[in-house]
Amino acid sequence: MRLRLRLFEFEDLPWFPTVIRAGMMDYLRFMISALGTYRPIAPLLAEGLRRTSQTTVLELGAGAGGGTETVWRALEAQGMSGIRITLTDLYPQPAAWADIAERTQGRIGHESASVNALAVPSHLPGFRTIFSAFHHFPPEAAEALLRDAVRAGTGIGVFEGAGKHWLELLLACTVLPVAQLLLTPFFRPFRLSRLVFTYLLPIIPLCTIWDGSVSLLRMYSTHELLNLAHSADPAGLFEWQAGKKHHWWGPQVTYLIGWPKK
Incomplete structure (x- = not known):
């Protein structure tokens, strides 16, 4: 698929209800983790960490932290023991992140304050990554995000969990919504609001179908x-x-990765 359209996604809108955004992020986290979406890029990220002598991964635009545990465990399998990950986002998800921190004994932590990926504060070090979120940035902002990493002299990896094919767009509109309806009761941590806005008022699945389709096009x-x-x-x-x-x-x-030349 060569087409790239600059359409809007609901989760990008400042006025979008937090409870709906959280429900969508919970679904994304569950699916990415269950499918091991980002496990194949662990060797690339491990190489970047070795090249930059980093022991911390700074995840930008982390959402609910979907797939982060999978990546962390895959890094350990690559011999990168002792690696820590810090989750950040413009719209922090502290409840979801606290759950991840508990399961990983604090090896995956987070920054509670809002973090702009285009101007990362100097007190947040680490090899920068952004999973399933780079498409949210228009070209000018995407370039600024990369430029900020270059200016800071840290490595950066951009990873999108798709190959941008028409079949993926078809799945986003058909199979994945059905999976969302079947699996929502098993998402943790439990939220009553998630059930209400999935089954009684199906705002979460409808917005997920739109955002998932637009993500591929962007x-x-x-x-x-x-x-x-x-x-x-x-x-x-x-x-x-x-x-x-x-x-x-x-x-x-799909990935882009870079680190400072020796």
Whole structure:
């Protein structure tokens, strides 16, 4: 799919109800974690951490932290013991993050204050990552996000849990909504509001269908990702690579990763 449309997503709107956004993020976290969406990029991230001698991953736009535990465990399997992850977002999700912190004995922590990914505070170090969220940024903002990482001299990895294919768009409109209706009662932590706005007033699944479809249409291709990286780093201070990683069972992850040259 070469088409890229700059449509809106509900979760980006400042006035969008927090309870609905949280319900959508809970679903995304559950599905990404259950499917191990980002497990294939663990070797790439491990290489970035080794190249930059980092022991902390700073996750930008973390949402509800979907897939973060999977990535952390995959990094440990890559021999990266002792790695810590800090979750941040413009719209923090402290309740969801506290649940993750408890399950990982504090190895995955969070920043409670709102964090703008285009201007990350200096007191938040680490190899920067952004999962399933880079498409939210229009080109100017996406370039600024990468430029801020270059300016800080830290590595950065951009990962989208799709390969941008028409089949994925079809799944987002058909199979995945059915899965959401079947699995919602099993999401943790439990929220009564999630049940109300899924079954009585199905606002969460309807907004999820829209945002999931638009996400695919807004995704950058690997060529566009590299162009953004080179524009953000005109002096060539970073080494950049972009591509796609495959799961053994089919799905793809589109990525851009870069770190300072030695």
